[in-house]
Amino acid sequence: MSIFLYLSLLTISFLLTLKLLFKSRALKNLPPGPPYLPLIGNLHQLKQPFHRAFYELSRKYGKVFSLWFGSRLVVVVSSQTAAQECFSKNDIVLANRPHFLTGKYIGYNNTTLVLSPYGDHWRNLRRIATLEVLSTHRINSFLEIRRDEIMRLVQKLAQECSNGFNKVELRSKLSEMTFNTIMRMVSGKRYYGEDCDVTDVEEARRFRAITKELVALGGANNPGDFISVLRWFDFDGLENKLKRISKRIDSFLQGLIDEHRNGKRNTNTMIDHLLTQQQSHPEYYTDQIIKGLIMVMLLAGTDTSSVTLEWAMSNLLNHPEILERARKEIDTKIGQDHLIDESDISKLNYLQNIVYETFRLHPAAPLLVPHLSSEDCTLEGYKVPQNTIVLVNAWAIHRDPKLWSDDSTQFKPERFEKEEGEANNLLTFGMGRRACPGANLAQRTVTLTLGLLIQCFQWKRITSQKIDMTEDKGLTMPKKIPLETMCRLCDEQFATIGNLHLLKPPVFRTFYALSQKYGPIFSTKHLTYNNTVVITSPYGDHWRNLRRICSLEILSTQRLNSFTGIRRDETARLVRSLSEGLCEGFTRVEVRSKLTELTFNTIMRMVSGKRYYGEECDGTSAEEAKKFRDVMDDMAKFGLSSNLGDFVPVVRLFDFSGDNRKLQIIGEKMDALFQGLIDEHRSKKESSNKSQPEYYTDQIIKGLIMTSAITIEWALSNLLNHPQVLEKANRLLEEDDLTKLTYLHNIISETLRLYPAAPMLLPHLSAQDCTLGGYHVPRNTLVFVNAWAIHRDPDLWAQSSTFMPQRIGEEEVDMTEGHGTLMSKAIPLEAQCKARPIITKIFSQ
Numbered sequence: 001m002s003i004f005l006y007l008s009l010l011t012i013s014f015l016l017t018l019k020l021l022f023k024s025r026a027l028k029n030l031p032p033g034p035p036y037l038p039l040i041g042n043l044h045q046l047k048q049p050f051h052r053a054f055y056e057l058s059r060k061y062g063k064v065f066s067l068w069f070g071s072r073l074v075v076v077v078s079s080q081t082a083a084q085e086c087f088s089k090n091d092i093v094l095a096n097r098p099h100f101l102t103g104k105y106i107g108y109n110n111t112t113l114v115l116s117p118y119g120d121h122w123r124n125l126r127r128i129a130t131l132e133v134l135s136t137h138r139i140n141s142f143l144e145i146r147r148d149e150i151m152r153l154v155q156k157l158a159q160e161c162s163n164g165f166n167k168v169e170l171r172s173k174l175s176e177m178t179f180n181t182i183m184r185m186v187s188g189k190r191y192y193g194e195d196c197d198v199t200d201v202e203e204a205r206r207f208r209a210i211t212k213e214l215v216a217l218g219g220a221n222n223p224g225d226f227i228s229v230l231r232w233f234d235f236d237g238l239e240n241k242l243k244r245i246s247k248r249i250d251s252f253l254q255g256l257i258d259e260h261r262n263g264k265r266n267t268n269t270m271i272d273h274l275l276t277q278q279q280s281h282p283e284y285y286t287d288q289i290i291k292g293l294i295m296v297m298l299l300a301g302t303d304t305s306s307v308t309l310e311w312a313m314s315n316l317l318n319h320p321e322i323l324e325r326a327r328k329e330i331d332t333k334i335g336q337d338h339l340i341d342e343s344d345i346s347k348l349n350y351l352q353n354i355v356y357e358t359f360r361l362h363p364a365a366p367l368l369v370p371h372l373s374s375e376d377c378t379l380e381g382y383k384v385p386q387n388t389i390v391l392v393n394a395w396a397i398h399r400d401p402k403l404w405s406d407d408s409t410q411f412k413p414e415r416f417e418k419e420e421g422e423a424n425n426l427l428t429f430g431m432g433r434r435a436c437p438g439a440n441l442a443q444r445t446v447t448l449t450l451g452l453l454i455q456c457f458q459w460k461r462i463t464s465q466k467i468d469m470t471e472d473k474g475l476t477m478p479k480k481i482p483l484e485t486m487c488r489l490c491d492e493q494f495a496t497i498g499n500l501h502l503l504k505p506p507v508f509r510t511f512y513a514l515s516q517k518y519g520p521i522f523s524t525k526h527l528t529y530n531n532t533v534v535i536t537s538p539y540g541d542h543w544r545n546l547r548r549i550c551s552l553e554i555l556s557t558q559r560l561n562s563f564t565g566i567r568r569d570e571t572a573r574l575v576r577s578l579s580e581g582l583c584e585g586f587t588r589v590e591v592r593s594k595l596t597e598l599t600f601n602t603i604m605r606m607v608s609g610k611r612y613y614g615e616e617c618d619g620t621s622a623e624e625a626k627k628f629r630d631v632m633d634d635m636a637k638f639g640l641s642s643n644l645g646d647f648v649p650v651v652r653l654f655d656f657s658g659d660n661r662k663l664q665i666i667g668e669k670m671d672a673l674f675q676g677l678i679d680e681h682r683s684k685k686e687s688s689n690k691s692q693p694e695y696y697t698d699q700i701i702k703g704l705i706m707t708s709a710i711t712i713e714w715a716l717s718n719l720l721n722h723p724q725v726l727e728k729a730n731r732l733l734e735e736d737d738l739t740k741l742t743y744l745h746n747i748i749s750e751t752l753r754l755y756p757a758a759p760m761l762l763p764h765l766s767a768q769d770c771t772l773g774g775y776h777v778p779r780n781t782l783v784f785v786n787a788w789a790i791h792r793d794p795d796l797w798a799q800s801s802t803f804m805p806q807r808i809g810e811e812e813v814d815m816t817e818g819h820g821t822l823m824s825k826a827i828p829l830e831a832q833c834k835a836r837p838i839i840t841k842i843f844s845q
């Protein structure tokens, strides 16, 4: 069998070689080129990176030369005039693409926009891409996504570099930024970074694994593409790998499309838009077309931009004088009180020239994308037969000293200041019909990101040694050594990004640490704050009215007394539920949910007469109760977290974490829920004092419920950590005058001291200039009072951070504080609980 195979191979090779030799002899006037071997042609002479190998060959054989890749003729163009000839006179003839194995599997059998042959199908795809995905209108509509992703990058760097120069690795951050930008445009999802769409962690992991493999295989060389005989074998298993990955990516992309089709995601994304088109033109906008477009956006639109940014930063680090000039331009034209936006870019000529110069020296597609002649044509007088692969060496043309005076290999953005418009000589995005349709998007992303990196940070090399500029293998000409650099947040930008990067949760602890450094009264650069509900509404008539309603009609002693029955009943229900099954001995119980139910049910019964938690949800349909609980859960997740846009006006323009939209949805649901309750009461014309939903705002509900449950949980946790206190409380409960319960009150006070549920109260805003501790506090300053820190001040409290002096017992309850505006316990309290005889007695009665 193996001898038979061997002989067949030999015969086929011999025949092919004869054919090749005959062909090359027959074809006169081909561009010159190096001698070649039978069967493999010049493949043995090719070394990576190919653009450099081709450049060397062009020095010997001329600006238009030919090679044989196995049995396929390849013409390499290395002059601007010849490139222009390719994309003007020969533009249509050369608008085809050669087919490779990778295109069969990861290019939907070469039907995607990048790979599809010139013709009606390509024209349609190109129209869809340019009009419906990459048009200026669409790109503008995705502006917020770009800004948000770039700001996340800035924020991440700010966190790493706020305390002076710190070493940072840029490649992964830039790559995350471009992948997230494109995927959010495509599907509304973020797949990279710690703060990736948390609901889709597994999906994000799958996506990252698939794209990693895809990018690696997309750049793989397959000898079978050129040596037809090798096509029969899959020597290194490439075809199998490609088959496997194509199935995985296809099912992943189908999942994304189905999710949008089933309405689980309903946003302004590329998929939604294409699905709308599918409804009117189902025959053309098939799922396969949509999947192909997503794939193209991912492969063509991500690495290209992040690689360019890495080169740009490397050049700036090797030329600090250029970096300095760019910074000065930003300072002069933009100033320090707002961050650069896309609309500012036209003012920043030098920054744009830096980007052009990076495009020139480091084009992300150094050989463009291979073209194929659909019929015979000529190039600089040479014959280019039908089915020839044409490669344009943009990298070499961009370094041609005849085209670029003033030392063509040096990084000099100034060369673009000349009036002749040297930028027109750039081939970075190709030319003609198949030029890059994403150029506008790429240029905007690269320039804005670079501008912000220069505006917000100081940069320097790790050592005095220059950054290594060696290129690696790969389709997009990446740097061989990933860029690592020293980075520091600019002092001036503390004012623009404020000190938010310092605000690591829990914020009150961070503020405490800052107060240790800057004194008891210190400032951070936070700006305006604007709310209208009772606890955050501005001081004035509206607030006075709300406050009056609140204290007289809702929380007055008389009203509270009238609800005593509800409170007592709910507390008894909690005690009963705890005592059930506890008579036998200690049992492990989860306390947080029980306390939350207690407080929610108490308040909601006061508000609307309804119980939404527990098995007996009186007077409430199970569905209504579930709706309520869901809204409250969402509210707990988002409603109380801080939003960067509240503090940095420029960030308000972006939905920094996508939370604005989520909060809006929660707000709408909550509004509908409360409106339903009010309407229900209105229609029943109930005028009892048992429930008055119209009086209660969401803020009151939130404030009363969460803070009470949190405080009780802290109190119980303290008691568990201090059994002697618990023991004493038990004893005194039996001995004390039950109307006083002084010791119990002290326990609660001590809990409120160490674990105030609102550790920084609520933010106050100065209505006019005033002084605090002798410092000037301007109008519109947010004032936070760090009650948590004051409660632990050793000048005020002896043994200030201890609940009780002696600790007894085994493992203590974890007392770590959670994040968020309200200071709940990080870990929900679980404890051993056993009913005391008195309870058994009461319930048996």
Ligand code: HEM
Pocket (backbone or CB within 6 Å): 113, 114, 115, 126, 129, 134, 296, 297, 300, 301, 302, 304, 305, 308, 363, 364, 365, 368, 369, 370, 427, 428, 429, 430, 431, 433, 434, 435, 436, 437, 438, 439, 441, 442
């Ligand atoms: C710095 C970033 C980028 C560079 C340097 C770049 C460069 C190129 C080049 C050289 C071509 C081939 C031109 C030719 O065949 O002669 C191309 C094609 C293409 N690029 Fe880009 N590109 C970039 C970013 C993008 C982005 C952001 C997108 C979309 C999101 C994109 C989508 C495409 C598509 C779809 C094609 C194929 C066009 C066709 O065959 O008709 N590119 N790009």
